[in-house]
Amino acid sequence: MRDMIKMVVVLTVLSAASGGLLAALKDGTKDAIENQVLQNEKAPALHAIFLNVSNDPVEDRFKVMDGDVERTVFIGKYDGEPKAVAFDSSGSGYGGDIGVIVGVNIEKDELIGVAVTTHKETPGLGARAKTDKTFIAQFKGNAIPDEYAVKADGGNVDVLSGATITSRGVAQAVTRAGRIYERIKPEILENLKK
Template sequence: MKNILILSSALGLTCLAAGFILTQAENLTADAREEARLAERFAAMQAIFPEGDFNEHLEPITITSEEGRDFLFYPAKKNDQLIGFAAFGTSQEGYGGRIRTLTGIDLQKEQIRKVSVTEHSETPGLGTQVTNRREQKKIWDLWRQKDEPETTEKKLEPNRFLDQFDQRSITRENFRVVESEDALDDHEQDLVGITGATVSSQAVTKAVEKTLRVFQLNKTSILEQAGRGESE
């Protein structure tokens, strides 16, 4: 009996200490983590709208969908003219849970400009083929002299899957992920998924689809709120 008490109190104390350390760390790092997340978000937005100005202190226009998920719309402006929105949407159906996507909505062309994934927990090497944009490097470029001048602007690296969203119409709301290029049927609607990352491909597509749907449903209210932000 006494033994059980000693054992359980030892385990209890360990857990207590662990809990204490973790809550302290959580509190101490919460602000810094939020800041890092926002900085990352703005960097991703700036990469999609290099010419756009984003007001970093402005709260995004938030629309809550019927499932209770939040969609954030940051207005992108050029010379005080609204050119588009950087829209954040989420999907819970990723292989590792939640995926947050950033869709660049181009208002003038009524097209998707670029799609990026800003938060995910997909498997490295498989799901990340869908979510991460990666530079194409060649070994012989290491010795070749660099001709292009160094730019400070963050360039968007290519991604086989995400680049398929470029220039699609923003009124589309039913994309289809197919297995291979042979199965491509409708070039407006179909996307070729990545082998080994079908679930991630579908989750990203769903998040983008949902973002566009929320945008279309609430277009007047979003545009109105973006206009109000302008006059302030």
């Protein structure tokens, strides 16, 4: 019996101490990690979406509340005027969630570009969604919000050959982005006025 109690006590204390330490560390490194993700993953994608912007979209960002989810919105300024925004969306791919950044022209409510950021798709097949220019270019210039679906599902998106599920995931992410945009647009406009 004493053995039993000792086991329980030691394990509990050890787990609690470890949990506490990790929570503190996670909190301490949160900003640094967020910064690294922005620099290493978001920055190249934003660069691909916002061509010829006059500002640094990573610097000019703000957070808006979408229901109870916090979303980061990046601003693209052309000749000093904020004309476009970009934000994250995601869809389910073959190997997990596909993270997508979607850029929207706020004057015309039009997609200006889509770029895949984080994914766990198969190298050489689904992973091409990140690099294949023609696949990504399909979304450009379309009105938002709109429904996107791959051709196999009766939609209008050409799939990457051998990667239907990935393509479906990206289409889903863009569709979701449209809905997100509808919800957060008032907040975006308010923020841009400031």
